[in-house]
Each structure stands twice: as structure tokens, then as C-alpha cells.
Amino acid sequence: MATLYSWYRDLMDNRSDPRVKDWPMMSSPWPTLAACVCYAYCARVLGPRLMSNRKPFELRSVLVVYNLAQTIFSAWIFYEYLMSGWWGQYNFTCQLVDHSRSPMAMRMANTCWWYYFSKFTEFVDTLFFVLRKKNEHVSTLHVIHHGIMPMSVWFGLKFAPGGHSTFFALLNTFVHIVMYFYYMVAAMGPxxxxxxxxxxxxxxxxxxxxxMIFSHQLQVLFRPSCQYPRVFVYWIAMHGFLFLFLFSDFYKARYTRKDRKSRNNGLCMTVMDDSSSSLNGKNGYKQEVGSEVPNSYASSGADAFVRRRPVS
Structure with missing residues (x-):
């Protein structure tokens, strides 16, 4: 235990980036870990238990405001990533972390912290599911992903706030702009x-x-001269592979199989959905909730509307 503690102190004190040491939540991994564990418990146990004997909340207006705020927040983070390196200054093939206190390096580190903070704002997505009693969306995959992302981003911010691996955050925030805009419009009604x-x-x-994420990460492995830490390359590439597999399975289940089943039944399902969904592992079509778009960083919408029409 003494050896383990000594290794931990050396890792936190001597190998991390000293610029972020005194930033909120950055002195130790334990507050972030505690928040993730608390989130998982509330999402799967406490929340559904408290709502079991209550009517679901009607949150349409709240959802519109929330998704608009998330759209703007994501757009700002995306802009900051561009201005702090990715718009002309960074090298797309190999970009080391600038650990200096230059204005550009500090701007990038600051942007990384706000991206880390955004992982906590996404917890609210699950809160809306629970309050609206859409517990089928609070799946194991949904909770695991939301629960591990703050911890994963914390390590990147603590040891490498900038450089090559921030490309994944740049892409992710751009996708979030589009995604949260979609959910905002969906929540506005039929x-x-x-x-x-x-x-x-x-x-x-x-x-x-x-x-794009895992391709951008893994190409570094073919550049021996690039000294970017390989542990972050493997870690982010693993995330890319994992979620590509899950989203591909979701896409086939929600679109390919459902379309084929509809044709076999002689019916075409026209789904007008203003709800959101996480990857919940359900391949069947659930008429009450016609969610179509998975969200690895899942958001919330309003109720689904379904109508049937004959196949022409």
C-alpha cells in the first residue's frame, strides 16, 4: 500500500500538468469519480424509485431551453478549440502538447477544462428521462457512457490538456451542435x-x-518520430471503435431491420419523433416511443407521435 500510494503521489504531483493543478475538480480524481458513481446510482436506482409513484413531468418548455443552451455551449467550445490551435496552428498528423504558459497554450488548456465541464451538464439529459419516466432510455449503455466520460476526460485534462487528442473533442463538440439543435426542434412539438x-x-x-477519431489517433502509430503519449492514442481510439460498433448496431436495428420488417408486414411506419434515445440495446420497434437517433452523449426530447399509412 505504501508503494502504491507513493506511485499515486508521484503521478499526481510530478507527472501531471502543473497549470491545471489548482483548477476546479483537478487537484484529485476522487471528486470526479464520486460524481460519476453518484450519477450512476441516481440514474438507475434512486431516480426511478422516487418517481415510481409520481406522474411524469411535462417538460417541453424546459427541454427547448436546455437544448438551446447546450447548442450554444457546444458551439462556443468548438470555436475555442479552433481558435486555440486547430484553425491553422495545429498539425493534424502529429501535435505535441504545449505545456507552456503562452496565451495560445493556456487558451487550449482552458477550453479543455470547459469540455470536461460539459460532460457534467450532459448528466441533465438522464435527469429529464427519469423525471418524464422514460426509464427505457436509461439503459446500462447509456449510464455507463455518461458515467465514464467525465473520468476519461479528467485524465486527458490532468496530463495532456492540448495536443493531438483534442481533435476528438473538436469533432465531438461539432456533432453536439447539430445533435442538440435537432433535439431542440424536436422538443418544440409535432x-x-x-x-x-x-x-x-x-x-x-x-x-x-x-x-475520423480512431483514424486520426492510430495514424500516429505509423510515425515513430511523433512523441505524443501513446497511452492517449490507444485510449481515445478504443472509444472510437467501441462507439462505432454500438452505433452501427443501433443503425441496423432502428433503420435497416425496421424497414425490412415494415415491408414484410405490408405497412410502412412513418415515425415523427421528438424524443431522444441512448443506445439501449433494444432492437424492436416500440410504438409508444419512436426514438430514432442514438446519442452517446444522449439528450432529451418530448413524446413520440406515430401514424400508419398503406404502402403504395
Whole structure:
């Protein structure tokens, strides 16, 4: 135990980036870990238990405001990532972390902290599911992903706030701009459904994101001269592979199989959905909730509306 504690202190005190040591939540991993564990417990146990004998909340207006705020927040983080390196200064093939206190390096580190903070604001997505008693969306995969992301980003911020691996955050925030805008329009009600016909392509867009993330990370392995820490390369590439696999399975289940089943039944399901969904592992079509777009960083919407029409 003494050896383990000595290694831990050396890691935290001597190997981390000293610029972020005194920033909120950055002196130790334990507050972030505690928040993640608390989130998982509330999402799967405490929240559903408290709502079991209560009517679901109607949160349409709150959802519109929340998703608008998330859209703006994501757009600002995306802009900051561009201005702190990725718009002309960073090298896309190999970019080391600048640990100096230059204005550009500090701006990048600061942006990384706000990206870390955004992982906590996404906990609210699950809160809305619980309050609206959409517990089928609070799946194990949904909770695991939301629960581990703050911890994963914490390590990147603590030891490498900048450089090559921030490309994944740049892409992720851009996807979030589009995604939260979609959920904002969806939450505005049925009359706005005609404006979000592109939900199927949002899922494909998310999968393209993961391909770009792990491709960008793994190409470093073929550049021996690049001294960027390989542990972050492997860690982020693993996330890209994992979520590409899950989203591909979701895409096939929600679109390919459902379309084939609808044709076999002689019916075409037209789904107008203003709810959101996480990857919940359910391959069947649930008429009450016609969620179409998975969200590895899942958001919330309003109720689903379904109608049937004969196949022409």
C-alpha cells in the first residue's frame, strides 16, 4: 500500500500538468469519480424509485431551453478549440502538447477544462428521462457512457490538456451542435417535425465522427518520430471503435431491420419523433416511443407521435 500510494503521489504531483493543478475538480480524481458513481446510482436506482409513484413531468418548455443552451455551449467550445490551435496552428498528423504558459497554450488548456465541464451538464439529459419516466432510455449503455466520460476526460485534462487528442473533442463538440439543435426542434412539438426529417443522417454523421477519431489517433502509430503519449492514442481510439460498433448496431436495428420488417408486414411506419434515445440495446420497434437517433452523449426530447399509412 505504501508503494502504491507513493506511485499515486508521484503521478499526481510530478507527472501531471502543473497549470491545471489548482483548477476546479483537478487537484484529485476522487471528486470526479464520486460524481460519476453518484450519477450512476441516481440514474438507475434512486431516480426511478422516487418517481415510481409520481406522474411524469411535462417538460417541453424546459427541454427547448436546455437544448438551446447546450447548442450554444457546444458551439462556443468548438470555436475555442479552433481558435486555440486547430484553425491553422495545429498539425493534424502529429501535435505535441504545449505545456507552456503562452496565451495560445493556456487558451487550449482552458477550453479543455470547459469540455470536461460539459460532460457534467450532459448528466441533465438522464435527469429529464427519469423525471418524464422514460426509464427505457436509461439503459446500462447509456449510464455507463455518461458515467465514464467525465473520468476519461479528467485524465486527458490532468496530463495532456492540448495536443493531438483534442481533435476528438473538436469533432465531438461539432456533432453536439447539430445533435442538440435537432433535439431542440424536436422538443418544440409535432408541427416542427417536418424540419427534422434528417434524423437518420444524424446517426450516420455520428458514425463518421467515430471513424475520423480512431483514424486520426492510430495514424500516429505509423510515425515513430511523433512523441505524443501513446497511452492517449490507444485510449481515445478504443472509444472510437467501441462507439462505432454500438452505433452501427443501433443503425441496423432502428433503420435497416425496421424497414425490412415494415415491408414484410405490408405497412410502412412513418415515425415523427421528438424524443431522444441512448443506445439501449433494444432492437424492436416500440410504438409508444419512436426514438430514432442514438446519442452517446444522449439528450432529451418530448413524446413520440406515430401514424400508419398503406404502402403504395
Amino acid at each position: 408541427k416542427y417535425q417536418k424540419y427534422i426529417w434528417w434524423k437518420k443522417y444524424l446517426t450516420a454523421f455520428q458514425m463518421v465522427q467515430f471513424v
